[in-house]
Amino acid sequence: MTHIISPPDTPNTNMAARDWVRILAKYREPNAARSNFELAVSAIPFIGLWVVACWVAQYSYLGAFAISVVNGMFLLRLFCIQHDCGHGSFYDNRNVSDWVGRVLGVVTLTPYDVWRRTHSIHHSHAGDLGFRGIGDVMTLTIEEYHQRTPFGRLLYRAYRHPLVMFGLGPTYLFLLQHRLPLSCMDQGRKYWVSAMGTNAALLALLTIIVYLGDWSALFLVFLPSTLIAASVGVWLFYVQHQFEQTQWDETEDWQLHDAALHGSSHYDLPPILRWFSANIGIHHVHHLYSRIPFYRLKDVLDDHEELIDCGRMTLGESFKCARLNLWDTTSRTLVSFKTARSLKTA
Numbered sequence: 520m521t522h523i524i525s526p527p528d529t530p531n532t533n534m535a536a537r538d539w540v541r542i543l544a545k546y547r548e549p550n551a552a553r554s555n556f557e558l559a560v561s562a563i564p565f566i567g568l569w570v571v572a573c574w575v576a577q578y579s580y581l582g583a584f585a586i587s588v589v590n591g592m593f594l595l596r597l598f599c600i601q602h603d604c605g606h607g608s609f610y611d612n613r614n615v616s617d618w619v620g621r622v623l624g625v626v627t628l629t630p631y632d633v634w635r636r637t638h639s640i641h642h643s644h645a646g647d648l649g650f651r652g653i654g655d656v657m658t659l660t661i662e663e664y665h666q667r668t669p670f671g672r673l674l675y676r677a678y679r680h681p682l683v684m685f686g687l688g689p690t691y692l693f694l695l696q697h698r699l700p701l702s703c704m705d706q707g708r709k710y711w712v713s714a715m716g717t718n719a720a721l722l723a724l725l726t727i728i729v730y731l732g733d734w735s736a737l738f739l740v741f742l743p744s745t746l747i748a749a750s751v752g753v754w755l756f757y758v759q760h761q762f763e764q765t766q767w768d769e770t771e772d773w774q775l776h777d778a779a780l781h782g783s784s785h786y787d788l789p790p791i792l793r794w795f796s797a798n799i800g801i802h803h804v805h806h807l808y809s810r811i812p813f814y815r816l817k818d819v820l821d822d823h824e825e826l827i828d829c830g831r832m833t834l835g836e837s838f839k840c841a842r843l844n845l846w847d848t849t850s851r852t853l854v855s856f857k858t859a860r861s862l863k864t865a
Contacts, residue, residue, distance in 0.1 A: 561597050630700060
């Protein structure tokens with residue numbers, strides 16, 4: 520269901536999604552000191568827990584593994600900072616943002632320039648049924664699903680299965696696909712350099728890790744933190760657009776700002792999870808104005824309470840999203856395979 524939102528200064532006037540851009544523009548300026556602080560309180564504990572986990576591995580494999588699982592959440596936060604760098608919202612200076620993003624991209628196993636391009640496409644076409652397949656979660660309409668061969672439907676069901684979507688999928692994406700992102704390799708030398716440069720730096724980092732901490736550091740410290748961050752990150756990306764009342768339209772009916780506001784959720788997380796995810800759950804505001812630094816997104820909700828309930832879901836409510844798989848163009852909702860089957864037989 521699409522909600523019409525009224526601004527606080529004109530409560531009786533309906534306001535289009537695109538009109539929020541002017542209001543949100545005042546939140547776009549980053550504060551260099553605050554950005555440096557956020558980077559420091561994310562990177563320093565991450566490095567510190569790395570060192571502690573490697574030391575603990577000499578005495579307890581289970582202890583090292585447990586520390587690494589916790590450290591995965593700091594790695595997630597570093598990825599969210601890299602995400603802000605990609606939007607040019609973390610520092611005023613674009614070159615500084617890009618180089619911080621590239622360095623973080625080695626730690627997050629993500630070639631920064633390649634990711635920035637695909638993520639930009641996602642922002643430019645989220646909710647557009649005529650432009651799917653780059654930087655998004657593959658989503659079929661009910662009609663498209665039934666038009667597939669039995670094997671094609673089986674592949675799609677496997678792709679949307681939670682064990683694949685949030686387990687095997689993130690592992691494949693960050694450990695393998697990012698090493699050679701073929702979808703961008705024909706777009707120019709820049710993306711090849713980004714991928715290969717990240718790979719070279721990552722290889723050097725892993726060599727140092729194994730040399731200083733032996734193979735246990737790789738399997739008990741590096742891999743657990745990486746895979747935890749990857750799985751949680753994919754889950755966050757999933758629920759930000761894959762919820763029942765999201766919005767998809769054919770290209771001729773698609774509107775950028777409407778899709779941003781109504782096709783993105785407000786994932787209202789507990790404070791500790793909101794901190795580790797760098798407010799990325801306030802995703803409808805982020806999509807409306809991606810140049811807002813993550814640490815100012817909460818200010819937007821504080822100042823404009825009418826945005827709080829737009830697409831809002833709690834942590835408990837979000838788990839229902841895992842069984843939503845197909846877009847129903849009639850009811851304009853995301854539905855499960857079971858519901859889609861009942862609609863076909865009705």
